[in-house]
Amino acid sequence: MIPEAGTGALLVALVLALYGATAAAIGGRRGRPALIESAQHAALGVFALITAGVLLLVYAFLTFDFSVRYVANNTNLGTPFYYRITSLWGALEGSIVLWAWMLSIYTLIVILRHRTSARELYPWALSVMLSVMAFFLLVMTVAAPVFARLTPVPGDGRGLNPLLEDSGMITHPVALYLGFTGFTVPFAFAVAALITGRVGDFWITTTRRWTIVAWYFLSLGLLIGGWWSYHVLGWGGYWAWDPVENAAFMPWLTGTALLHSVMIQERRRMLRLWNIALVMLTFGLTLFGTFLTRSGVIASVHAFSQGSIGIFFLSFLALVVLAGLGLIALRWDALAAQGELDSVVSRESAFLLNNVLLVAATFTVFFGTVFPLLAEAVRDTKVSVGAPFFNQVNVPLFLALIFLMGVGPLIAWRRASLENLRRNFLMPVLVGIVAAAVIRLLGVSSILAVVSLALTVFVAATIGVDLTRATRARLKMGEPALPALGGLLLRHNRRYGGFIVHFAILVVCVGVTGSQAWSVHTETTLKRGEETALGGYTIRFDGLRESQESNHGKVTGTFTVVNGGRAAGTVLEPAKKFYPQEQSPIAYVDYRLGLLDDIYLVLGDFARDGTSATVKFQVNRMVSWIWIGGLVLTLGTVLAILPERRRTS
Amino acid sequence: MKRAWRWLLPLAAVPVLALLAYGFRLNPREIPSPLVGRPAAPFALTSFDGAKLDLASLHGRVVVLNFWASWCYPACYEEAPVLERGWRAYRDRGVTVLGVDIQDKDEAGRKFVQDFSLSFPNAPDPGGKVSVDYGIYGVPETFFIDRQGAIRVKHVSALTDQIFKDTVERLLAEPAPPR
Numbered sequence: 001m002i003p004e005a006g007t008g009a010l011l012v013a014l015v016l017a018l019y020g021a022t023a024a025a026i027g028g029r030r031g032r033p034a035l036i037e038s039a040q041h042a043a044l045g046v047f048a049l050i051t052a053g054v055l056l057l058v059y060a061f062l063t064f065d066f067s068v069r070y071v072a073n074n075t076n077l078g079t080p081f082y083y084r085i086t087s088l089w090g091a092l093e094g095s096i097v098l099w100a101w102m103l104s105i106y107t108l109i110v111i112l113r114h115r116t117s118a119r120e121l122y123p124w125a126l127s128v129m130l131s132v133m134a135f136f137l138l139v140m141t142v143a144a145p146v147f148a149r150l151t152p153v154p155g156d157g158r159g160l161n162p163l164l165e166d167s168g169m170i171t172h173p174v175a176l177y178l179g180f181t182g183f184t185v186p187f188a189f190a191v192a193a194l195i196t197g198r199v200g201d202f203w204i205t206t207t208r209r210w211t212i213v214a215w216y217f218l219s220l221g222l223l224i225g226g227w228w229s230y231h232v233l234g235w236g237g238y239w240a241w242d243p244v245e246n247a248a249f250m251p252w253l254t255g256t257a258l259l260h261s262v263m264i265q266e267r268r269r270m271l272r273l274w275n276i277a278l279v280m281l282t283f284g285l286t287l288f289g290t291f292l293t294r295s296g297v298i299a300s301v302h303a304f305s306q307g308s309i310g311i312f313f314l315s316f317l318a319l320v321v322l323a324g325l326g327l328i329a330l331r332w333d334a335l336a337a338q339g340e341l342d343s344v345v346s347r348e349s350a351f352l353l354n355n356v357l358l359v360a361a362t363f364t365v366f367f368g369t370v371f372p373l374l375a376e377a378v379r380d381t382k383v384s385v386g387a388p389f390f391n392q393v394n395v396p397l398f399l400a401l402i403f404l405m406g407v408g409p410l411i412a413w414r415r416a417s418l419e420n421l422r423r424n425f426l427m428p429v430l431v432g433i434v435a436a437a438v439i440r441l442l443g444v445s446s447i448l449a450v451v452s453l454a455l456t457v458f459v460a461a462t463i464g465v466d467l468t469r470a471t472r473a474r475l476k477m478g479e480p481a482l483p484a485l486g487g488l489l490l491r492h493n494r495r496y497g498g499f500i501v502h503f504a505i506l507v508v509c510v511g512v513t514g515s516q517a518w519s520v521h522t523e524t525t526l527k528r529g530e531e532t533a534l535g536g537y538t539i540r541f542d543g544l545r546e547s548q549e550s551n552h553g554k555v556t557g558t559f560t561v562v563n564g565g566r567a568a569g570t571v572l573e574p575a576k577k578f579y580p581q582e583q584s585p586i587a588y589v590d591y592r593l594g595l596l597d598d599i600y601l602v603l604g605d606f607a608r609d610g611t612s613a614t615v616k617f618q619v620n621r622m623v624s625w626i627w628i629g630g631l632v633l634t635l636g637t638v639l640a641i642l643p644e645r646r647r648t649s
Numbered sequence: 650m651k652r653a654w655r656w657l658l659p660l661a662a663v664p665v666l667a668l669l670a671y672g673f674r675l676n677p678r679e680i681p682s683p684l685v686g687r688p689a690a691p692f693a694l695t696s697f698d699g700a701k702l703d704l705a706s707l708h709g710r711v712v713v714l715n716f717w718a719s720w721c722y723p724a725c726y727e728e729a730p731v732l733e734r735g736w737r738a739y740r741d742r743g744v745t746v747l748g749v750d751i752q753d754k755d756e757a758g759r760k761f762v763q764d765f766s767l768s769f770p771n772a773p774d775p776g777g778k779v780s781v782d783y784g785i786y787g788v789p790e791t792f793f794i795d796r797q798g799a800i801r802v803k804h805v806s807a808l809t810d811q812i813f814k815d816t817v818e819r820l821l822a823e824p825a826p827p828r
Binding site for chain 2: 150157159291322325329332374580
């Protein structure tokens with residue numbers, strides 16, 4: 001009964017979405033408010049029906065309804081309660097449901113916010129959003145039907161992929177998909193601008209906040225993904241340049257470029273063509289990401305399934321890319337009319353360079369990701385492109401970007417005078433140079449680490465210069481120090497929100513640099529009671545114990561940190577979990593996080609009688625900074641999207 | 650910019666899309682197995698009915714060695730009837746189908762054999778030794794072993810009647826080894 005009700009709801013939603021998309025387009029073309037209103041009702045209906053679908057699916061999971069194939073594939077009788085809910089997006093079919101559901105929520109918010117404020121563009125934007133919606137509903141009902149039946153009904157399900165039984169499972173996909181789907185809104189408005197021919201700056205100002213929100217969720221999704229990888233997968237890293245990581249990273253790069261280039265358009269009316277192309281590219285890359293994850297075209301640890309879904313996504317991707325670029329070509333003349341750069345030494349050119357570097361990084365990542373496919377097409381050989389390639393080409397680009405992060409916000413618009421440069425940059429540059437010398441003297445031998453950290457200090461100093469100068473100006477007017485700073489942040493929230501986000505990126509950068517440069521690891525076999533030392537810490541192996549959990553067996557090793565300052569006395573219990581449905585045991589990592597060092601243990605082979613065990617012992621440096629950066633990023637974003645107060649003051 | 654030029658923009662996307670479309674022709678899971686062409690690793694298992702299954706005793710017959718599991722929907726479920734049909738059609742012509750149930754619960758495996766009324770021998774692989782020897786990456790995977798005892802074909806994902814028939818006929822057409 002449930003599968004039929006679910007399928008029915010989704011089919012009706014599909015029809016409604018198609019109707020709404022058409023009605024909104026006709027309403028926009030003929031200027032008929034009644035039709036647009038009807039499209040709005042359709043969007044509301046779509047939201048209600050998908051919500052019903054989600055609830056039915058959750059109900060099927062909670063009641064172990066194994067007659068639904070998706071439920072049988074992703075749970076078994078031992079799956080704990082909350083993972084039965086998150087199993088909803090544990091595999092392909094359900095992820096699409098989650099995606100569509102979020103898109104329907106975004107659509108509702110667009111209706112609420114913009115139905116009166118953006119009359120010209122709104123009907124078309126609504127039509128585009130409902131069309132995208134219709135595509136996902138088509139996938140949900142035809143290509144990857146989530147409510148497909150399973151016969152014969154098995155007595156027990158297969159169970160969720162054990163790696164997905166983690167708290168990251170609750171947040172990582174949700175954040176990532178909120179980011180992915182969020183970019184649909186700027187895309188919809190860009191297409192609306194192209195269709196109506198109103199390619200001016202209105203659509204940019206309308207969607208600025210949307211872009212920030214989508215970008216923020218995407219950043220958060222990436223960071224949580226890193227955290228997940230770090231504490232679940234047991235290789236001690238947070239980023240592997242896996243195709244699917246790249247798939248999420250590429251729209252992040254172009255989205256970051258967009259956040260910056262729209263400022264130039266807002267201020268100088270330049271880059272119209274570029275911005276609209278960036279929006280298309282970003283949205284196209286979110287689809288490409290899903291295509292890559294779900295089609296199985298490129299081998300990846302994330303590639304869960306194969307099937308006809310790839311063809312659906314590729315066709316839609318082709319439609320979006322060709323139609324989008326075609327519309328741009330059509331409106332070329334209106335888009336190309338724009339201002340010119342006054343000087344190479346100006347904020348415009350700093351932002352432009354930032355954009356060029358970000359897009360270059362996107363292309364290298366794209367190239368590296370699809371290269372195996374290209375190699376097989378041209379040379380018929382299987383190759384894989386590994387982290388060394390991506391690091392080698394991207395690290396210099398990212399270092400240059402960090403440098404620009406210091407320059408961009410402070411350099412003058414149009415043409416920077418020598419006085420402007422001296423006033424803003426003399427001190428930060430000196431501080432950066434001194435920092436480089438100090439770091440070198442402290443014994444850091446890696447040139448890359450020295451450069452990266454010195455650049456970080458330089459950028460932090462530029463932020464410091466700006467903040468102290470602005471606060472001082474307020475102090476002169478008689479305000480006390482803290483309220484002066486607070487008032488500054490709130491009144492110029494967009495500028496200082498941006499600064500805080502920059503600061504967050506610096507914190508992440510320090511974490512990445514530190515962990516890459518100074519982490520150490522070893523793998524050793526210990527007898528019970530034996531000790532081993534690494535990077536200033538000594539651990540002792542105290543024995544093994546066996547236990548049976550609800551859906552797996554578990555062997556836990558006990559290790560005590562016997563030497564290492566505040567960490568001494570910590571007991572770590574890495575384990576191996578044996579799931580009946582998996583080929584090989586799953587490692588359960590145990591760790592002690594610290595601001596500077598993480599102690600990180602992975603249990604390897606062991607003697608069955610518990611007399612000895614092999615352990616992978618890592619001391620990872622400064623990884624926590626990456627997660628702290630994520631928190632700072634959240635603060636900055638919230639500040640940046642608050643309504644601006646400057647004008648009312 | 651000249652009128653015609655600007656249409657290069659959408660055109661530029663075509664090769665990329667074509668490359669991605671080409672990707673559908675490939676199966677990334679199909680990693681060339683180093684075992685093809687080599688003698689099949691010997692094993693002895695006890696079937697669900699308690700009978701001894703020894704690969705060595707099947708020398709001179711074509712062996713279709715299939716790795717499956719009861720939790721493997723839908724591929725193993727699609728494949729089970731194919732294997733059963735193949736076994737019935739070819740058992741008297743010198744072909745043996747062997748099923749190895751890996752990483753499974755005993756009852757679930759037995760139920761699977763019962764549900765599909767499989768009459769060819771099926772055995773659990775306790776400890777996973779056989780699946781490790783054959784480098785199993787996922788289920789289902791099937792090895793076709795010729796009458797000399799060498800692995801000739803490795804098939805990843807569900808078998809079809811056509812593949813079963815074609816491969817087995819080809820191996821049967823080869824001369825039998827001297828006794």
